[in-house]
Amino acid sequence: MKRRAQPWLGTLVEIGIADDAGDDVLNHQFGLAFAAVAHVHRMMSFHQRDSDVSRINRAVPGELVDIDPATAEVLECALRLEDISGGLFDVGCAPLLSAWGYLPAPQEPRPAPLPASRVLQLAGDTRVEKLQSGWIDLGGIAKGYAVDAAIKALCESGVRAACVNAGGDLRVYGIADFPVAIRNPRRPTEEGARLHLSNEALATSGSYFSGRRVGRRDYSALVDTRHGQPVTRSGSASVLAPTCMLADALTKVVIAGGSSNHPALRACAATAFVL
């Protein structure tokens, strides 16, 4: 397998192509796949001022915001997951992540955290309507979507088999029994479990890299949306799903809900396990 990696979405994105094509063809295929990832980065970054997400966050209630079809697709999925997870998955938690220092503050004052479904609604395939002041962050779902977008680009360019891994959220296609190691959440440089993927996606979330202590309080980049508190448990949640967008987002449902049997998993044809 030929592998390449580039920094996108705040992490390293690795693309592996298992094909005998020559270097020029491979370079072209890697280029298409990374361009798909870069597009997601530009549209959905919380940090870049001209991203769709930033423009939505700056919009005032009642404003219509034109967005890329990819952003609309991710928002549609996010709102559906918010609904079927009873709010455990919620991209409206950005003000909390900003207050805890995991995201910058795009403007002052910082709004109260509101469920995303109360902050915005889709108004067609390329537009959202801002309903109330609030910030969204797609950091819990966009990496998965970027993996799917890269896989799609590779598929369309004729690649027979590939794996795309965005900082630990990955998807495999055209390969049977592809080995994947899952980090041990208590000793992240070691392997905690291993499984084999075939044409499916696997994502893992845990607070072991993002966790930090400020004063006497522990913080992490994972939010328990029910109480508006950081998740600081030591374990990790992994989800197997047909797409990486679903796998990525559903890890937050498992982490926040503390259960690998939430009905939202079955509704998405996904399976979860906790280490």
Add this chain to the structure above:
Amino acid sequence: MKPAHAASFTTLAVAATVGHTAWATQYLSVEQAQRALFPEATAFQPDDWQLTPDQMRAVERLAHLPARSVHWRVFAAQRGDQRLGYVILDDVVGKFELISYAVAVLPDARIKQVEILAYRESHGFEIRSAAWRRQFVGKTAGSGIEIGNGIANISGATLSCTHVTDGVRRIAAVAQVMLKK
């Protein structure tokens, strides 16, 4: 993957407590990176950059980061007499990972592309050893480092690459200072 598999992995995780693994992947050699970054180039000439104290201060003002290095490993990408740009090499150390990467810069100092050359993670104490780093940096595929293919992909919590993005920002500033005369 059938749901029935899930329960067994939990057990496996408890059992698999021994064995320290160092992950390493070599993505591109320097030569391969040069070709990937400037496919149309016909030659790459060593063109290392040496910053003066004034230039170091200018880099820090632009990047809002310590300039860190006086010396930068650079190759000029040529197509005949035409200068297409530069390939700048750097490595950064994270929590427990060492990343070597290459940045393609256009003649007007804009960043064209970033490619990771190698990624290695292990325990921190190994990474902090300069000698250990030297043996790793600049090695090419087939040079004895445990490489790629047999190694599984890793799923885990997202490891942020702030140190790489900071490194790229620093290189953008170095290029501004060195090229925009």
